[in-house]
Amino acid sequence: MTNTVEQQAREEMVRLGASFFQRGYATGSAGNLSLLLPDGALLATPTGSCLGELQADRLSKVSLDGAWISGDKPSKEISFHRALYQHNPACKAVVHLHCTYLTALSCLQGLDTENAIKPFTPYVVMRVGNVPVVRYYRPGDLRLAEDLARLAPAHKAFLLANHGPVVTGENLREAANNTEEMEDAAKLIFTLGNRPIRYLTDDEIAELRS
Ligand SMILES: O=C(O)[C@H](O)C(=O)COP(=O)(O)O
Numbered sequence: 285m286t287n288t289v290e291q292q293a294r295e296e297m298v299r300l301g302a303s304f305f306q307r308g309y310a311t312g313s314a315g316n317l318s319l320l321l322p323d324g325a326l327l328a329t330p331t332g333s334c335l336g337e338l339q340a341d342r343l344s345k346v347s348l349d350g351a352w353i354s355g356d357k358p359s360k361e362i363s364f365h366r367a368l369y370q371h372n373p374a375c376k377a378v379v380h381l382h383c384t385y386l387t388a389l390s391c392l393q394g395l396d397t398e399n400a401i402k403p404f405t406p407y408v409v410m411r412v413g414n415v416p417v418v419r420y421y422r423p424g425d426l427r428l429a430e431d432l433a434r435l436a437p438a439h440k441a442f443l444l445a446n447h448g449p450v451v452t453g454e455n456l457r458e459a460a461n462n463t464e465e466m467e468d469a470a471k472l473i474f475t476l477g478n479r480p481i482r483y484l485t486d487d488e489i490a491e492l493r494s
């Protein structure tokens with residue numbers, strides 16, 4: 285019987301997965317979630333699982349160095365989740381989705397690889413700062429983990445080219461909120477289309493970061 289804190293973490297992952305699925309942020313078996321447990325192990329969604337149908341007692345438990353401890357077989361992308369925890373101590377949870385607008389953004393040519401979401405509202409800056417783009421690799425390729433490990437010390441959120449977002453947080457709820465804020469920003473980008481945007485000035489951005 286897992287302890288109360290772990291059991292609550294399991295139930296929160298199931299609840300947030302279901303919320304993402306019911307609101308259309310996740311479909312089919314796309315996406316994966318993880319969080320850092322008090323004992324230093326990771327709780328993660330099993331490979332091939334539907335975020336809308338997670339079962340608390342079947343969630344994958346994995347050590348930070350990658351040993352499969354219990355539950356169903358972990359996500360094929362557990363390597364990039366681990367890389368984020370190992371290279372950014374502030375990272376306590378990771379959300380990866382194929383949500384529509386961020387995935388569409390990830391497919392555009394000519395993205396600024398330093399920051400895919402040029403600030404035009406305050407919220408992405410306030411929540412996650414710049415969102416670097418990781419070049420395309422097939423899902424599960426270990427080079428995703430290598431590239432994210434390099435970016436992790438200085439970033440909280442990332443856009444995998446032609447794939448979708450990877451977003452961290454100090455807990456799973458914050459990583460989810462950060463993800464949803466980014467998806468709203470991406471939706472605004474496509475809503476605004478070719479209309480001239482008044483981007484935030486450097487001073488306005490600096491003020492948000494102070
Ligand atoms: O987000 C996804 O669906 C992953 O990119 C993927 O390919 C599936 O991986 P998982 O092993 O089901 O987490």
Ligand SMILES: [Zn+2]
Nearest residue numbers: 315381423447
């Ligand atoms: Zn994916």
